[in-house]
Amino acid sequence: MEMYFFENLYIKCEKCGGKRYKPEASRIRYKGKNINDILDMTVEEAYSLFEDRPPIRSKLRLMMDTGLGYLRLGQSATTLSGGEAQRLKICAEIGTASTGNHLYILDEPTVGLHFVDVQALLDILNRLVEAGNTVLVIEHNPDIIRAADWIVDLGPEGGDSGGRIIFEGTPDDIVRSKVSYTGLYLKNYYAHSGLKKERNLRILKKT
Numbered sequence: 001m002e003m004y005f006f007e008n009l010y011i012k013c014e015k016c017g018g019k020r021y022k023p024e025a026s027r028i029r030y031k032g033k034n035i036n037d038i039l040d041m042t043v044e045e046a047y048s049l050f051e052d053r054p055p056i057r058s059k060l061r062l063m064m065d066t067g068l069g070y071l072r073l074g075q076s077a078t079t080l081s082g083g084e085a086q087r088l089k090i091c092a093e094i095g096t097a098s099t100g101n102h103l104y105i106l107d108e109p110t111v112g113l114h115f116v117d118v119q120a121l122l123d124i125l126n127r128l129v130e131a132g133n134t135v136l137v138i139e140h141n142p143d144i145i146r147a148a149d150w151i152v153d154l155g156p157e158g159g160d161s162g163g164r165i166i167f168e169g170t171p172d173d174i175v176r177s178k179v180s181y182t183g184l185y186l187k188n189y190y191a192h193s194g195l196k197k198e199r200n201l202r203i204l205k206k207t
Helices: 035-039 043-049 054-065 082-094 115-130 181-193
Strands: 101-106 136-139 151-155 165-171
Touching: 054 101, 054 115, 082 101, 082 115, 115 136, 115 165, 151 181
Parallel strands: 101 136
Antiparallel strands: 151 165
16 A cells, blocks of 8 residues: 555455465466465475476576575565565576677675575676676675676775776786775785685676
């Protein structure tokens, strides 16, 4: 119910009890589960349920690969974070036939992700690049930055003191920059993590 100057008010439907389906639809079952039970499942739970349905499992597998296995199938899109919505869009793009030559722009898709899920996201983005697309990522995550083919660093500060291009180049070059905070952080990141500077992942394809 739209409340105009206030937040919208949500009232549970008296007929279906918030289930969104009539009793007739709820009586239909698949492996003992009705539509309400399935929509209440997480992606990981549904992946096991549909083990004999490859078209469904392939889409659920993509969601799991991008760290979205915890989402519920019936979850409202308005409750998703920006990062979750972006990753769902990636799944939709990979799940359809693509001719390549597309430009994908992502704004901090790793927000809230565990480092294991970040690696999974990188693998998915690599698939987009390998299909002939270009992926542009706006990020602060060092794992994403060091995996890029090309970095454009804005700074040197934030707000009125920022917004200028202070570096363009590869992750190997930015660590030698004397004016880039990103380069200094990445240099320290390499030193403390024991990671080598050499990149073995391709994310941003320079065009």
